[in-house]
Each structure stands twice: as C-alpha cells, then as structure tokens.
Amino acid sequence: MIFAQFCNLPSDGAIVVAREQSQGQGRGNNQWTSPLGCALFNIDFDIDLKSLLGQRLSLLQLLASVAVLQAIERTPEYKILNVQIKWPNDIFIGNDFTKLGGILATSSINGNYASISLGIGVNIFNSQPSICLNDVIDQHKSTSNLAHFTIEEFIGRTVSYFQKWVSQLSQSNISQATIAINNFYQFYESHWMHQNKEVFVDKWQEKVIIVGIDEYGFLKVRKLSDNKIVTLHTDAHSFDVRESIIREKAM
8 A cells, every 4th residue: 555645745656555563663672562453554655745744754653642542432322441542652442441552653763754654553354362352342242343454444443543644734734734733732641641641750750740742742741749740752752551660762
C-alpha cells in the first residue's frame, strides 16, 4: 500500500506487515513479544519539515496511538472495552488497565523532509503473553454482541485513521492545519489515562498533577510544591502507571 498518496509527499511511502517478530522493540531497551495473533506493521513515509506536523515530529507516536484507539472503537458499543492511551504511545485496555499494544517512532532528516519509520504492535487474538483484543471482547459476551477483529481489518482501520490525521496536520493551509491539530490535542487528552492524576516524579522527589500535553506532545505537569507548570520530554522519561511514578530514563 502506498502511503504518500494520502500525504501529498514527493516520495513514496510503504506499509510492511509481519506475521511474527523475533526481536520486537519498544521504547528504550524494552522488548515486545510478538507471537502469531499480533497485528505487527510498519509505516514508512516522508514529512515536509515546513508543514505544521513537520515542525512537531514528536506528535507522530501520539497520532498513531489515537488511530489505534479509533480503530478499536469502530462503533460506540466498543467503548465498553475501556481502551485508553498511556502517554506517550501505549494502548491499555480493560478495567485493570493491561497493556494491549504500543508504538515506536524513529526519524531521520533528509534535506527538507523527515523520513519517518513508525512501528505498531497490538495484540488481536494472541491470548499470551498478556491480553488480546478479542479475549476482552469475549469477556463482555453476556452484555453485548461485539464482533471479533481480524488482523487485516484492524490494520486497515488504523492506517486509514492515521492517514487522515497526518493529511490534515501536514496540509499547506496553515489555518486549517492549526484547527486540525487543536482538535487532535483535545481528542488525545479526552482518551488518555492521566488527566488531573497525581503522580510522583523521581528526579524531583515530589508529587505533581498532570494537566495535559504541550504543542509537541510532551507532558505538562503542575508541581505541588510551587504550582509551576513544567514540561517532561518524551524521550527522557518513562511512565510507570501502576506505581504512578515518572522516572528519568538513563541516557
């Protein structure tokens, strides 16, 4: 499938789908186990650095997480699955908030364009090693009649939503792109796990309140000690939601 046609880019993009992975990679040194039943795919494309999105490349993994959530919530009835986004790029599901999938974005600069490689992995019908989408659907059989997902449908829906977001945010009409990006910020924050949550930041040894994301998708928190709003960058921090701790990553 060609991605560039949806983004008006001068060079072709591509989507690569895998059945299994032997060395799945997450953020930092984290590993992602990828047996049969996972939706595993990579989107490679270019972004014009002069575009609104090209100036905010750190948003790409957030865009992808929103597209995954939209793909799962194909009708309002699927909201019963309780799918939420963990900042910046993980998908959690169920009342006990188990990780369902994640996104990893890398980029390199080539002239006036950024070459993006976006990897997405989501558990669709593999019951191990943790949880999968169709098993959660089965948990609601007594109260709903939700259909299972196939890997093909899930990937198609995710790519379609992602293409729409990228197209809107990289269009040449800056006014319309600004409206689109503001809509994205609102949508992201309305579907994540963290709004107004109190967490502990280990490098400061103090608690903060999460208040949102900034224009680049970095985390905005309010320090309880002095009420200052401070930004935590994506690549420098990891978020342990079970322990409610934001840790500084080793560089």
